[in-house]
Amino acid sequence: MYTRMARSALAHSLFAFLLSLSFIPSSHASPPSSTFLFGGCTQQRYAADSAYESNLDSLLTSLLNSATYSSYNNFTVEGSSPQDVVYGLYQCRGDLSMPDCATCVARAVVRAGELCPKACGGAVQLEGCYAKYDNDSFLGVEDKTVVMKKCGPSDGYEAGPMGQRDAVLASLASGGGQYRTGGSGEVQGSAQCVGDLSAVECQDCLSEAIGRLKSECGTAVFGDMFLGKCYARYSTGGSGQHVYPQGHERESTDEGSKTFAIIIGLLAGVALLIIFVAFIRKVFEGNGK
Numbered sequence: 001m002y003t004r005m006a007r008s009a010l011a012h013s014l015f016a017f018l019l020s021l022s023f024i025p026s027s028h029a030s031p032p033s034s035t036f037l038f039g040g041c042t043q044q045r046y047a048a049d050s051a052y053e054s055n056l057d058s059l060l061t062s063l064l065n066s067a068t069y070s071s072y073n074n075f076t077v078e079g080s081s082p083q084d085v086v087y088g089l090y091q092c093r094g095d096l097s098m099p100d101c102a103t104c105v106a107r108a109v110v111r112a113g114e115l116c117p118k119a120c121g122g123a124v125q126l127e128g129c130y131a132k133y134d135n136d137s138f139l140g141v142e143d144k145t146v147v148m149k150k151c152g153p154s155d156g157y158e159a160g161p162m163g164q165r166d167a168v169l170a171s172l173a174s175g176g177g178q179y180r181t182g183g184s185g186e187v188q189g190s191a192q193c194v195g196d197l198s199a200v201e202c203q204d205c206l207s208e209a210i211g212r213l214k215s216e217c218g219t220a221v222f223g224d225m226f227l228g229k230c231y232a233r234y235s236t237g238g239s240g241q242h243v244y245p246q247g248h249e250r251e252s253t254d255e256g257s258k259t260f261a262i263i264i265g266l267l268a269g270v271a272l273l274i275i276f277v278a279f280i281r282k283v284f285e286g287n288g289k
């Protein structure tokens with residue numbers, strides 16, 4: 001009992017420490033992959049120092065840890081009682097390298113904490129990654145709700161680029177895989193599913209996103225259509241376009257590896273502490289005999 005409490009308090013303070021450190025690199029200019037696109041929170045809140053809070057902390061730590069080696073993962077942290085269970089996942093954009101993925105997920109988690117203090121569930125989409133947690137299981141569930149839609153201005157309409165736009169969207173719709181990109185002339189497009197969807201669900205979700213993008217953004221110079229579990233976006237070189245990194249991430253190296261080094265260092269520290277706690281526990285157990 002004692003070690004259990006000590007361990008959860010330890011996980012808690014380590015997590016707070018980790019979060020506070022991940023603020024450091026953001027004093028530099030934000031890299032494009034961490035540009036905030038949207039976020040949302042549940043109405044329900046959890047109590048401070050509750051079992052739910054400590055489960056959420058371990059879940060978020062698992063997300064950060066996993067993002068150093070995988071571009072998608074999901075986690076479920078079971079509590080001692082069923083109402084304390086928390087589910088979460090993250091998905092990095094298909095072209096992000098591992099250090100950039102870890103940096104992005106760390107920023108998304110920090111942002112969710114700022115946006116949704118004490119909310120049971122939160123979700124944040126940055127340019128380079130998506131992270132979500134909730135006490136209601138959403139893992140493996142296809143969700144085609146429109147979460148964020150943004151269409152650029154339609155002035156500057158030209159038949160040429162719009163024809164190219166339609167061709168790029170058609171290639172995204174017919175391409176395979178969870179992450180798809182396409183380009184023609186000035187027109188660039190990309191689409192991606194969250195990794196918990198099957199290939200069939202992903203195709204279904206992307207068809208919906210691409211169809212809506214085309215019909216709802218009309219002849220806009222750019223369009224973003226984010227559904228619950230997938231998105232499709234395009235930009236034409238037209239005036240009034242927004243800029244988003246397509247295909248390559250130039251910013252990353254320095255800042256990305258610095259944050260990556262910090263994260264790796266922290267995770268190594270966490271591992272050492274867990275070993276230390278296990279050792280102390282053995283010593284206590286030994287004395288109890």
Ligand SMILES: *[C@@H]1O[C@H](CO)[C@@H](O)[C@H](O)[C@H]1NC(C)=O
Pocket residue numbers: 044045046083120135136137
């Ligand atoms: C999530 O937590 C809230 C607040 O404790 C609770 O009202 C709600 O029923 C929970 N949802 C699930 C699916 O457990």
Ligand SMILES: *[C@@H]1O[C@H](CO)[C@@H](O)[C@H](O)[C@H]1NC(C)=O
Pocket residue numbers: 073074075139140195196197
């Ligand atoms: C969640 O992660 C587990 C273990 O990595 C995996 O087996 C499972 O398929 C994942 N579930 C979903 C819905 O992605």
